[in-house]
Amino acid sequence: DVKVTQSSRYLVKRTGEKVFLECVQDMDHENMFWYRQDPGLGLRLIYFSYDVKMKEKGDIPEGYSVSREKKERFSLILESASTNQTSMYLCASSPSTQPYSPLHFGNGTRLTVT
Amino acid sequence: GQSLEQPSEVTAVEGAIVQINCTYQTSGFYGLSWYQQHDGGAPTFLSYNALDGLEETGRFSSFLSRSDSYGYLLLQELQMKDSASYFCAVRDQYGGATNKLIFGTGTLLAVQP
Numbered sequence: 620d621v622k623v624t625q626s627s628r629y630l631v632k633r634t635g636e637k638v639f640l641e642c643v644q645d646m647d648h649e650n651m652f653w654y655r656q657d658p659g660l661g662l663r664l665i666y667f668s669y670d671v672k673m674k675e676k677g678d679i680p681e682g683y684s685v686s687r688e689k690k691e692r693f694s695l696i697l698e699s700a701s702t703n704q705t706s707m708y709l710c711a712s713s714p715s716t717q718p719y720s721p722l723h724f725g726n727g728t729r730l731t732v733t
Numbered sequence: 734g735q736s737l738e739q740p741s742e743v744t745a746v747e748g749a750i751v752q753i754n755c756t757y758q759t760s761g762f763y764g765l766s767w768y769q770q771h772d773g774g775a776p777t778f779l780s781y782n783a784l785d786g787l788e789e790t791g792r793f794s795s796f797l798s799r800s801d802s803y804g805y806l807l808l809q810e811l812q813m814k815d816s817a818s819y820f821c822a823v824r825d826q827y828g829g830a831t832n833k834l835i836f837g838t839g840t841l842l843a844v845q846p
Contacts (some may be wrong), residue, residue, distance in 0.1 A: 623775075654836075659741070661820060661838035662776070677833065709776070718763035718824040721778035722834060 622646070623725035625710050631731045638697040640728050642710030648723075650716060651693035653677075653685065656707040665708075666680070668693055669716060685706045737821055737837035738767045744843045745811055753806045753840045755821035763824040765797050765804045766834070771817045779806070779819075808842070816844045 626641035644651065652667040654677075666678030666685040674685050686694045693712075697704055707729050711722040719730060737757045745751040755765065764783040766778040782788055782797035782804060794807040808815055821837045 652834075659838060661737075662822075662833075662836040664833060664835070667833070678835075711776075718783065719781050720770075721766065721781070724775040724777070726775045 623710055623712055623723050625708075625725040625728050626695055627728050628726065629729050630729075631733065632697075632700050633733055634701060636697075636700045636732075638700050638730065638732075640695040640708055640710075640730070641710065642693045642695070643691050644693075644712040644723070646712065646714065646723075647690065648712035648714045650713045650720075651687065652711040652713075652722065653695045654684075654691065654709045654711065655679065656709055662709065665695065694715045701730075702732050704730065704733075706730060707712075735823075735825065735835055737823060737835060739819075739821055739837045739840045741838070742841045742843070744845060746845050747811055747813060747843060749811050750809045751811060751842065753808075753819050753821075753842065755804050755806075755837055757802050757804075757821070757823050757837075759823050759835060760801075761825040762799065765795070765812065766793055766822045766824070767806045767816050768820045768836075770820065770839070775819060811844050813844050813846065816839045816842060818842070 623644045653665040654662040660733045668674045668687040684696045705729050709727045710725045713722050766781045767779040770776040780795040787796045792809045797804040818839045820839045
């Protein structure tokens with residue numbers, strides 16, 4: 620089974636802090652994704668990466684950056700956390716860019732910015 | 734713009750059949766997927782439809798009509814454990830470097846005894 624592990628289940632940070640959310644997958648998948656999940660808004664794509672050191676903006680990249688230095692690890696960075704970034708963050712990976720290729724999600728990190 | 738619409742909530746009783754609809758409007762279309770997410774858990778993949786028609790996997794079936802930009806997830810013989818949120822998702826580009834899966838807002842299914 621594919622395992623996508625997010626480093627923290629719950630995180631509380633202060634406004635203005637730099638926040639790192641870490642994600643590791645163990646199946647040598649090419650593609651990795653960061654989504655944000657908010658009630659009534661579904662899952663919205665923040666950034667994705669289709670290879671090491673490659674990244675593409677999703678639908679809501681503002682206020683975020685990402686890093687992919689190794690194939691198995693994809694980090695989401697909040698440069699200066701704000702209260703409107705309080706959310707559930709979901710990392711996912713998939714083996715290919717083919718349309719039928721499913722996403723495998725981690726259990727999420729619930730971030731609260733105070 | 735790109736959008737997927739689903740009902741926000743559906744309630745049904747154990748043993749019944751329920752249908753969760755999804756209509757989409759996207760710039761490209763390369764298949765409709767469904768994901769299940771239990772409260773506090775990770776979304777998990779259920780099904781994928783690339784062509785028109787019904788795909789069956791056990792108690793769950795998924796249908797697609799590309800001409801109507803419409804699909805649905807059909808759950809039969811409902812069980813309490815089916816209580817979860819269900820998301821439809823559309824792949825808006827085929828392969829390549831950009832590979833976005835766009836999700837709907839989700840349907841919360843409550844199965845009652």
